[in-house]
Amino acid sequence: MTKKSDQQRQNIIAVSRELFTQKGYTETSTREINERAGIAEGLLYYYFPKGKRQLLDVIVHEGVADRVRIAKNMTAEWTRDSIEQDVIGLFENMWQLLGNGIGYQEFIITIRNRAMLSDEQSAWLITSFENVQQHVAERLFEVTPAEVSLEKATQLATAIMATFQKVIFDELLIRNRRKLPDGTSKFITGQIHLLMQLI
Structure with a gap:
């Protein structure tokens, strides 16, 4: 081309x-x-x-691929000494990606049109989310192998991603806020702090 x-x-x-x-x-x-x-x-x-349908597929695919790439790149830099701040940083970067410009548009389009996705696309979307969660789990395990088993790291990653998901959905979809309120930032910081106490 x-x-x-x-x-x-x-x-x-x-x-x-x-x-x-x-x-x-x-x-x-x-x-x-x-x-x-x-x-x-x-x-x-x-x-x-395939017209408009193919455009929807491309937009959804690009949005999810961006989120997976960012999570993979960010988790690569995590260290044991800064793990709590690293996890908070991941949330802040995901929020920036989803709360602004193209990332926001891709997120809204994906959520609004979720029912229109084929089984294959739905499976790909779920797998992409699981890939982000897996990157988080693997990195938690790598930087804390003496304290955290892979199973515990996976459970922590699941809790971290559930917290991220709740805040992102609440703020972007339910409250339609594209700027994260101070109270929500404090909530995320507090939740991550509690989860990191499990290490």
Whole structure:
């Protein structure tokens, strides 16, 4: 694919992401995507032969892949001396990714259209979440092998991710807040502190 073709493809994805976030997937027509992207009718199908459905798949896939990549990169730097701050840092980075711009759009689109995902996509989404949890568990075990068994590290990672998930869903979906309130930051810090006492 040429640079111009790649730019056109990325433009279509960006426009679709914005429209799916604003109006919803089912309420967005391919005609609207074409008009907003400034492309001729039918060109969308050149880049995305399965049309709007393929665009949804690409947006969901990119969003989840970004979250897994960030978790993997961040956990690689964890040390025993800074483990509590490292875990809090992971949450802060995940919040930044999901609370702003493209990450927010991808998150909202994925949640709103969860029922439309195929069994294969649903399984991939679950596996991706489990991969983040596994990175956390493996790193907890690696930096605290004398104190924490792999089984205990896995249980801690499950509790950590459940805490992250609760706060992210409460704030972004239920309260529609894209800026984390001080009280919520304190809650996360307190929860992580309690969990780290188990090490």
